[in-house]
Amino acid sequence: MKRFVKKWRYPLFRTLMLTAWALLAGFPIFWITSTSFKPDNEWHKWPPVYVSKNATLDNYRMVWPIHQTGSIFVTPDQKGHGVAHESVTANKPWHALKNSLLIALSSTAIAVAFGTLLAYGVSRYRILSDTRMFQLLVLRMIPPIVVAAPLTLYYSVLQLMDTASGLIVVYFITSLPYAVWMTKSFIDEVPREMEQAAEILGASRWQTIWEIIFPLIRSGVVATFLFILILTWSEYLLSFILSKVDVVTLPVQLSKYEGSTEGRVYGHQAALAVGITFPLIIIGIFIRKHLVRGFTFGMVKR
């Protein structure tokens, strides 16, 4: 009997905890998805409507217009004027999506590529001391708002304000610490002897990195890439301060549905939010195998 209890207590506890956690984490996603399909009279309804009986795609049509011409969705680009009060029906989300894709993908790719090489150097040749590695992490501990103000000054002078490259640079810098720290932990897991075995068999340095190291840390690199991509993709503050007229990213675009002249347009906001979240979920599903292996840090077990 005692054994029976022992055997079941832990899995039961675990299941309960994980279920509670899943509900907690899943509810907002459910809610936003549900809201995105509600007609406008159900947005603020009390008691709340969980699953609308009058589900509609209107919100999506408004936020993600497919036809660019001849419809009410198109408003002239106002270039800097009245952005905060911009019409909800503006054809902005597609621009924002394009910007976000460009900025998030390129800054993440650069950060991960550069970070991996740096991490390799740190792991194998200690090109950065422990102190330097810690300082790199400290870079992340500074609240972004603190550096935002001085950055605007630099950026004005460098003419990087409101440009995609400006955001790419700042995201590259802020995500580099993560890239280095995460990939280093994966590289550390690859025994040195593995490389030396390749070396003594006649492989060049690049062949060793390409044939031995990279395949072994690939899962970790993918996990790192996605982790940073999510952070960058949803970054709001720096994007809002450094660039909000020409180069609007999705999170900034999302904020524009709040406090605008039309009041809170929950449905549109939700439709946009779903559009922001789904690409990540889809990528996540595709590379699930890598994520599990990468995040459990267990890919070199021998």
Next chain:
Amino acid sequence: MTLIEMKGLRKVFGRNIEAVKNLDLSVEEGEFLVLVGPSGCGKTTTLRMIAGFEEPTAGEIYIQGRLVNDIEPGQRNLGMVFQNLALFPHKTVAENIEFGPRMKKVDPETRLRRVREAAEMVKITHLLDKLPGQCSGGEAQRVALARTLVTDPSVFLLDEPLSSLDAKLRREMRAEIDRLHQRLGKTFVFVTHDQEEAMTLADRIVVMRDGVIEQVGSPLEIYGDPVSHFVADFFGSPSMNLIPGTLSQESGKARFRAPGLTVELPPSFSQAPAGEATLGFRPEHLAVSQNGGIFRGEVRLVEPLGKDTLLYFDRGGERPLIAVVEGTRTFREGDTLGVSVNPDLLYLFGGDGKRIRRGSKGTGIRPA
């Protein structure tokens, strides 16, 4: 012919960890050389310097007469089997073996043939499509050997390749490596801290201690003619009985005294310096009888090994005195017996741990 020559080799890690101190050693072509010694004595460091993974702090290494200090590991024409094998886990066994030839740009057809030959040589053809993770310990061991021998190196460097295997497999792989050495006729440098492995495999044994070479010699020389207390103690199982005591010279007769034991030494020790000394004799050189003997004591433990029997006597010291007697003669725990030893098979070590040879005046340096 000398294949590898090390001159004044030294390796310091960090500021003051001296892993290898002034090592001179040459490896002859085709021989099976075993580096043996306790943990941390610098065996791996020496091997890694030969391989080129560790840059010597001082000294030179020649391979086939060529100074290789500045030559990359991949260019030294060596093969190495690592302690943890370091098989590539994401490549199949065949790809693992093929890696070396592929890096050296051997054409695919030749490569395939050589992979098959190597796999046959260590009997792993049935494993070629598996991943290393799917192989057992012994199989993985063979794969590592195949991956090395396929590149046809002039020297095989093996760093404790058997230490992760269980006793039976170890013996099996030991025989396998021995067979491989016979068959290939190549030079092997083998690192181990297992004296038995060293004794059974080696043509020549290099005993290392604290970064220096303590003794070099054939297994029989090392066993029968140790230069120091350390070497005597390290080789042999059960190990040599070593009894600390004092040596005195009384009217031309050398006498060794220890608690409960006095031994009259043969005249050949009459030149030995009086003072602190250690007397040594191998368990198999002891004779046990009901009466007489240099030492009488109670048998504390009887350990029958089948062919022989081990008798443990309590001497009050740290280690029991051990005698090996033939067969399973009926000795019982608690019996009081006398132990005697052939005086010609005694070893004497001075206070400095060095062997005192017969006819010598102490601090015996081994004659060349």
